[in-house]
Amino acid sequence: MTTGARAATPGTASPRGLLVERAWARLGDAVAPLSNEAGRPLARTVKLVLDPLVLRPVLNPEFAAGAVAAEHADALCDRIVEAGPVLAATAAWFLVLKKARRRAGITDGNPQDLYFQRCYELATAHGDPRLSPNAADRAAAVLAEVHDQGGPTVADLRRFVTDPAHAAGLTALLDAAWSGRSAPEPTDRTGTGPDRVAEFLATCATDPDQALFDALVARRAGARGAADLDGPGAARAHGLSDRDRPARPELGETAAKQTLPKPFDRSIVERLFVPLTTAHRDALADVPALVRTEIARSAQPWQLAEEAGRVVMVLGREAVAGLAGTATGDAAARLRGRWERESYVRRARRMPAAVPEGVRADVAGVREAYLRRLWVRVHGRELRREAVPADGLWDVLDGVLRSVILDQRDRLRAALERRAAG
Incomplete structure (x- = not known):
C-alpha cells in the first residue's frame, strides 16, 4: 500500500524536506x-x-540527498x-520525561538533545507510556542514567570561576x-622531522608503527610542529582562531554550544563547557583541577x-593537506578518496558563489x-586522561x-531545501 504523498512528476526530484513535512x-x-x-518536525527531531x-x-542512500528522486519519494x-x-509513543514519552525532569x-x-533518542528507545520497547503501568519508574531510570553520572557540572564550573575567593588567583595564574x-621549539632535523611524520602516515591505516609514534612523541615532533x-595569521589559517595571533584567554563566565568561538579564541569556561555537557563527565577531574x-x-x-596529542595534531595536519591540494x-x-566520493562536494563546487549559508565556503574550508x-x-581525550595509541590513531x-562530512552534508541539504521551498 502506498501512503506517501506524491510530490513530483515522473523523472523529477523533490526537495527532501518538503517530503518529510508532508508525511509528518x-x-x-x-x-x-x-x-x-x-x-x-523540529530540526532536532529530524537530526536525532x-x-x-x-x-x-546510511542504509538507504536514496533518502539522503537534498532532492529525492521521484521513484523514491513515495517510499520515503x-x-x-x-x-x-x-513516533507518537516517542512524543508521549518525551512529555513524561519532561514532567519527571x-x-x-x-x-x-537541552531536553531534546538528551531525551529524544531515549524516548524512541522507550517507545520501541514499551509502546505508549499511557498504557504502561511502570512509565514513571522507567522515566526516572532514564533520568538517573542521563544525569546521575557523577563528576563536575557546568554549574560547578561557573560557581568556581565567578567566586571572588578564586577569581583573582585564577587570573594571576593565567597571567603567569x-x-x-x-x-617556539625549532624544527627537528635529527630524525623525527617531516620525513618521519610521513613515514608514520604511510602505514598508520594498515600497519601502525607504535615505536615510530613513540619516537615522534619523545623527540617532541608535535611541539616543534x-x-x-x-x-x-598562522592560527587563523589553521582554522583554530579568528585573530591574527593567539592571545591570552579570559576566564569567562558563560558559554553556549551555538556561539562557541574557534578553539584558540575560547575563554577557559568555554573550553571546558562541551566536555562538561557530554557523556563521561565521571572521567573528569574536579572543577578546581x-x-x-x-x-x-x-x-x-x-x-x-600532552605531547602525544600535539603529535596527533601534526599528523592530522599533514594527512588532511591533500584535501586542498595533491594528496601524497x-x-x-x-x-x-573519502572526500571526493561525496556527491555533495561535487555538487557544492558547481553551485554559484552566492549559494545560501556559505555551502561552497564549507567545502573550500574543509581543512x-x-x-x-x-x-x-x-x-x-586529554581531559578524560585517555591515551591515543598508535593502533587507534x-x-x-x-x-x-x-x-x-556529515555536518557539511546536513548544511547543504538544509540550504537546498530552503531554496526549493522559497
Whole structure:
C-alpha cells in the first residue's frame, strides 16, 4: 500500500524536506511534542530521530540527498507514516520525561538533545507510556542514567570561576602562564622531522608503527610542529582562531554550544563547557583541577598539555593537506578518496558563489574545519586522561573527516531545501 504523498512528476526530484513535512503532517497532533509551532518536525527531531532511526540514510542512500528522486519519494513518505505509532509513543514519552525532569528540579542540558533518542528507545520497547503501568519508574531510570553520572557540572564550573575567593588567583595564574611561555621549539632535523611524520602516515591505516609514534612523541615532533602557530595569521589559517595571533584567554563566565568561538579564541569556561555537557563527565577531574590545568594548557604548544596529542595534531595536519591540494602518502590519499566520493562536494563546487549559508565556503574550508574538530577530539581525550595509541590513531583521523562530512552534508541539504521551498 502506498501512503506517501506524491510530490513530483515522473523523472523529477523533490526537495527532501518538503517530503518529510508532508508525511509528518499526516501523523497529526500525536507528534506535536516533536513538532514546531507550524506543525513541522523540529530540526532536532529530524537530526536525532527521523534520520538515524527511521529513514536511516546510511542504509538507504536514496533518502539522503537534498532532492529525492521521484521513484523514491513515495517510499520515503511511507517510511515516516508507517513509523507513526512509534513516533507518537516517542512524543508521549518525551512529555513524561519532561514532567519527571521538572519534578526532579533538573536544569542541565537541552531536553531534546538528551531525551529524544531515549524516548524512541522507550517507545520501541514499551509502546505508549499511557498504557504502561511502570512509565514513571522507567522515566526516572532514564533520568538517573542521563544525569546521575557523577563528576563536575557546568554549574560547578561557573560557581568556581565567578567566586571572588578564586577569581583573582585564577587570573594571576593565567597571567603567569602566558607571560612565562617559552619560545617556539625549532624544527627537528635529527630524525623525527617531516620525513618521519610521513613515514608514520604511510602505514598508520594498515600497519601502525607504535615505536615510530613513540619516537615522534619523545623527540617532541608535535611541539616543534606548532612553532609557526604564533606567527601572524598562522592560527587563523589553521582554522583554530579568528585573530591574527593567539592571545591570552579570559576566564569567562558563560558559554553556549551555538556561539562557541574557534578553539584558540575560547575563554577557559568555554573550553571546558562541551566536555562538561557530554557523556563521561565521571572521567573528569574536579572543577578546581580542571580549571587550573586548562589555564596551563592554554599556554602550551597547540594549546594542548600532552605531547602525544600535539603529535596527533601534526599528523592530522599533514594527512588532511591533500584535501586542498595533491594528496601524497597513503593516509592523505585515503582521506582524499573519502572526500571526493561525496556527491555533495561535487555538487557544492558547481553551485554559484552566492549559494545560501556559505555551502561552497564549507567545502573550500574543509581543512580548517577538520583541524578544529581534531583539536576538540584531542582536547577531550586529554581531559578524560585517555591515551591515543598508535593502533587507534587512524580511527581518530578518519572519524574526524566523517564527522565534518556529515555536518557539511546536513548544511547543504538544509540550504537546498530552503531554496526549493522559497
